[in-house]
Structures are given as structure tokens and as C-alpha cells.
Amino acid sequence: MSLSIIITGTPGVGKTTLAKLLSKKLGIPYLDFARFALNMGLITGYDAKRASYEVDVTVAREVLSRHAGSQPYVIDSLIPDVLFPHLVKVVIVLRLDPWELALRLKARGWHLNKVRENVEAELLGVSLEEALGFYGDKLVRELNVTGLSVEAAVELLLTIIRGEALERYAPGSVNWLSIYDPIGLSKRISSLFDDDLRV
Numbered sequence: 159m160s161l162s163i164i165i166t167g168t169p170g171v172g173k174t175t176l177a178k179l180l181s182k183k184l185g186i187p188y189l190d191f192a193r194f195a196l197n198m199g200l201i202t203g204y205d206a207k208r209a210s211y212e213v214d215v216t217v218a219r220e221v222l223s224r225h226a227g228s229q230p231y232v233i234d235s236l237i238p239d240v241l242f243p244h245l246v247k248v249v250i251v252l253r254l255d256p257w258e259l260a261l262r263l264k265a266r267g268w269h270l271n272k273v274r275e276n277v278e279a280e281l282l283g284v285s286l287e288e289a290l291g292f293y294g295d296k297l298v299r300e301l302n303v304t305g306l307s308v309e310a311a312v313e314l315l316l317t318i319i320r321g322e323a324l325e326r327y328a329p330g331s332v333n334w335l336s337i338y339d340p341i342g343l344s345k346r347i348s349s350l351f352d353d354d355l356r357v
């Protein structure tokens with residue numbers, strides 16, 4: 159049985175950067191789920207408000223599971239539940255300090271509402287919840303990459319994949335709500351954009 163690794167998390171946390179390097183280190187091919195869905199004709203619509211494609215995950219999961227049935231991949235995906243659990247070695251949810259994330263997303267040129275929406279998702283741990291809802295806590299780990307270099311973060315991903323120090327990366331180990339007050343953070347993010355209005 160081929161067992162793939164899923165790297166997931168809020169937009170901007172570093173999925174693509176880390177999954178590509180991890181794939182090189184492990185010698186396991188990298189698979190970008192969004193591109194796969196596009197190439198396989200699995201896109202069902204376009205959400206103009208979010209500027210993102212929509213997929214029917216139930217169908218996409220069937221197709222990807224066939225694809226990954228005999229060949230493992232390092233899968234980079236915003237949606238965690240893209241593969242049947244029996245084909246998954248581990249799902250790693252990357253977590254990034256919400257304020258760091260806000261700065262990163264703003265630097266990408268994203269507008270205030272899109273930044274706020276994604277930071278809120280990170281604050282609440284939406285990706286983690288989705289991953290846990292489908293795979294359960296035995297297959298899901300979370301890694302806080304805040305302040306880590308890409309190299310250091312990949313080393314920790316390798317530690318998790320080897321099955322070491324699993325307690326440290328257990329779901330629930332990251333809790334941004336113990337650090338941030340959601341309303342205060344939202345105001346702080348808005349003020350980041352005030353400067354744009356003045357120029």
C-alpha cells in the first residue's frame with residue numbers, strides 16, 4: 159500500500175514551499191492538489207468573491223485516491239480531505255502566527271477582507287478542524303512554523319513523518335486564541351491597511 163503525506167493549512171502558511179522541499183528530501187513526488195484538480199477536469203465552478211476555484215471533493219478524492227493508490231505523493235492542498243485515509247501516512251497542518259500571516263498575505267497584495275477572512279480561519283484553526291473531522295486525531299499532526307527557517311521547518315516535518323515526538327505535534331498543541339483577542343487582532347489588521355488609504 160502506498161502512503162502519501164498531506165501538507166495542509168491556511169493560505170500563505172508555507173505549504174508549497176515546504177511540501178516541495180520535503181518531496182526532494184524524501185524522494186517522493188510532489189503533487190499540487192489544485193493543479194491536479196484543474197488538469198483532471200475536476201473544477202466545478204469559480205467563486206468570484208473569493209477568487210478561487212471550486213471542486214467537488216467527493217469526486218476529486220475518488221480520482222486522487224486512484225492516482226495515489228500505487229504511488230505515494232507529498233500532497234500540497236488547501237483542502238485536507240482529498241485522499242482516503244487508508245492511503246495516508248500523515249496529514250500535517252501547518253500553523254502560522256496570525257499576525258505573521260496577516261503581514262504575509264498583505265505583502266501578496268491581498269485586500270483587507272481576504273486577509274481578514276484567512277487570518278480568522280488560522281486563528282480558529284479551521285484547517286485543523288477539517289483535517290480532524292475527516293481523518294481523526296491518529297493521522298493528524300500540527301506544526302507551528304512561526305519563526306522557523308524553511309530548512310528547520312522541513313527537519314521538523316521529517317521528525318513527524320518518522321513518527322518521533324508525536325505528542326509535541328498532536329492536534330491542539332497550537333492555540334492562537336490563548337494569545338490573541340479576535341477583535342483586537344481584527345482592528346490591528348484594519349490599521350495595517352489604513353496606511354494604504356492615506357497614500
Ligand SMILES: Nc1ncnc2c1ncn2[C@@H]1O[C@H](COP(=O)(O)OP(=O)(O)OP(=O)(O)O)[C@@H](O)[C@H]1O
Binds near residue numbers: 170175176262306308
Ligand atoms: N518558513 C518560512 N519562513 C519565511 N518565509 C516563508 C516560510 N515558508 C514560506 N515562506 C514564504 O511565505 C510565502 C507563502 O508561502 P507559500 O506560497 O509556500 O504558502 P502556501 O501555504 O502554499 O500558500 P497558498 O495556500 O496561497 O498556496 C512565500 O513568499 C514563501 O516564500
Ligand SMILES: [Mg+2]
Binds near residue numbers: 173175
Ligand atoms: Mg501554495
